[in-house]
Amino acid sequence: MQASNAGRLLSSQLGAAKAFYAVVITTLLLFWLNQDSISLYCQQKYHQSCELPVLGQSPAWRMGGNLTHALGDARDSFIDSLEKRSEQVLVAKVESSDTVELPAPIPVVPVHLDKPPVAAQVPVSKPVAVKVATPAAPAAAPTAPVAQAPLQAGTVVSLAAGDEVFLVGDSLMQGVAPHLANSLRKRYQIKSVNLSKQSTGLAYPGFFNWPQTVAKTLESEPNIRLMVIFLGPNDPWDMPQGKGKPFLRFKSPEWEVTYRQRIDSILDQAREHNVQVIWVGPPNMQKPKLSTAMAYLSGLYEQQTGLYQQHYVSANPVLGYNDDSFSYTLQNAQGKRIKTRVDDGIHFTTTGQKLISERILSLIAFPGLTVTGH
Template identity: 70%
Template sequence: MLRVQLDAAKALYAIVVVMGILFWLNQDSIKLYCQQKYHQSCELPLVGQAPAWRFGASLTAALGAARDSFIASLERDKQVVAAPATTVLAPSMPVVTVDLEQPLPAARPEPVHRVAEPGASAPLPVIQQAPVPLAQTGSSVVLAAGDQVFLVGDSLMQGVAPHLANSLRKRYQINTVNLSRQSTGLAYPGFFNWPQTVADTLAREPNIRLMVVFLGPNDPWDMPQGKGKPFLRFKSAEWELAYRARIDAILEQARARNVQVIWVGPPNMNQPRLSAAMAYLSGLYQQQTALFGQHFVSANPFLGYPDEQFSFTVQTPEGKRVKVRYDDGVHFTITGQKMIAAQVLSLISFTGLTVTGH
């Protein structure tokens, strides 16, 4: 028995040493991961700020900086080589912009249907055959040949994005820039900074004329406000202020670059708490987009959800029942993804573009 325990102790030693070194070197990314997942500051007690412990983080940071400057230096060389080619393309630019100087009509987003009728027996959701109200308001989102669409969001968008991109390309020959990434949102800019990413992308891709934003489920938590400060409580006045500011930062970028925005509000979720939080966030998205004269649309009517009801399946106008939500009660099935993509697409009108196939 002693031998068995000695062997186990040796193995435990190896496990502890390996984990110790891994934590020492990767402490900063682990801290971010912890903040993003558990919504606390995740400071290690006692050793957290000890110089010997912090040295591990410095090592990794230095290594990262070395890698970045190495890549940047390589890219610079590449750009020097490619430079003449890009100047040739410049004359075609004005042609594109003329087409896009369409004034953005002051959109009047319809109020979201959030007035639940308590006690009303909820029938199985039926998808409305008519498009969602916003689509009828004179098709305020316009795209023309050569335009690009920018897709922003989390795993919800990751599911919808391929279908949107496919239809845009096949039907209208419009390309998309899809940067949607799982676990992202607006609450943890230390983990992933959407306002920054949007600014960079819009600066880099001048042909982007429409940005579709679809996120939310990663955000309804307390969020950090800076090093050493306490977390902001979800739904507190300060939280809301900070969150609205980040929505504004994205919308501001779009306005500065004359990019139209369709902000899709996250639909109801299986878990009541999360679902209520989505309704709250949707309210913020809707108010801020309205202030900027952009378009907000909730995903609920896309899936045929009336009010605050959630359902895994919905009934199509033909009376067939289809599953639209994935088992986790958050994500969409392929059918659900396609439905949302089709509805978003129906909000866009295409000028001077011939529809091909499909």
């Protein structure tokens, strides 16, 4: 009896050991394949290099990351090939619809004036399919830029019917964007493209690359005529340069040069696609260190947008802040204090979000468009 119990115990221990071994192997395999994603998350979360000192440089260990990248590239290539194939099939169908049938040519029968005409036997043949090429549309001649009508007092940009607005930013924009998009749609029938994403900025393009996202979006959405940008709190940290390189210290000359270049890359895309820009500077924060960093970044946004003849607006006056002041509330026109910031001292209440949305709207002129509602 004791031997039987001992056997069952041993069997149970062996089963538990196998399960533990399987869990360990699976965990290591997941880390091996997703090492780059884990490293990027760690950098963005703790703002320092998270590579393992020895293991991170091992060719066998790096093979896992390379394999994941290769699989991702193969997936993207496969999807691209499917899209191209679909386009080719569509073009072939369109071209085949241009084929029309013409009757066979009627043979010419010679007629002699000195003899009565003889009725000719004209053979009847089946119609002949003839491919008729569709004439190509003439290339549009380059047009001279159209002079913009004078803007209304207080506005800096204008939108017309059919224009769209591109909303870019982090969790600050995520709160404001729905109100702004809703007002644009309901009042002026202006559509928005909202790609705001929390925990993003310009300091960690490996985690999320805003310049690249802006370039792709402006290329694929030709109706965008205005881009509104609102970000900053995720950026005042040391910045990674690349694998194996030391981080750039926040506010150092090298850090600032790199950060300005990323601002410029977004503004370059706007200029290339003839898109107006309103860059919203982040407001003061509850924590003095973060608030000072926001003031520094806002200075960079204001300087670079000015160089590109685009438009900068600070969120501070909207919330009633002067200099480096901070308050969770704002006194409204009726003398009542309303809460505009949530308890983390960074984000906004619904009231704060709507105030910033309305400030952005006040900078936009809508010539020729009728307001349909509020």
